[in-house]
Amino acid sequence: MYWEQVKSTREALEDLPISAKVVLMSADGKALLMRKSSGIFDLPGGKVESGEDLFGALKREVKEESGIKVKKVEFISSWVKHHPTLGDRLMLVFHGQLKKDAADIIVQLSDxxxxxxxxxxxxxxxxKDIPPGYANALHICFARYGMQ
Structure with missing residues (x-):
């Protein structure tokens, strides 16, 4: 029974569109937070196109949205995001460590x-409007710096 559930879950997840996001942490322990043009809270990253490498897509999206080049990322958390009109999406959040302090990083926002x-x-x-999945990922990253 258990293995049948695992198999059916895996098959369901394989068909979901994927969004890859990253908590970009500066050397002094600050995270890059963003707001979409619509005002919705966001982290850098975005949709992984069909056939696109997950990490390549994440690095591309981060560069496009923030102007920041991220080299190495580490998986933090995941969940399925339910949206009434856009449908379900598998959300993957990673941690990306930057070498500079926040004050020394230039953020170049996209449109x-x-x-x-x-x-x-x-x-x-x-x-107060950080979605729970993002809040969890941010808590994990701040905890790595001993900051809560």
């Missing part, structure tokens, strides 16, 4: 976003 800023945990969690 898709209207705001992007590095914030520590206090500034981050003052924002």
């Amino acid at each position: 898709e976003h209207k705001w992007g800023e590095f914030k520590g945990p206090k500034g981050t969690f003052k924002l």
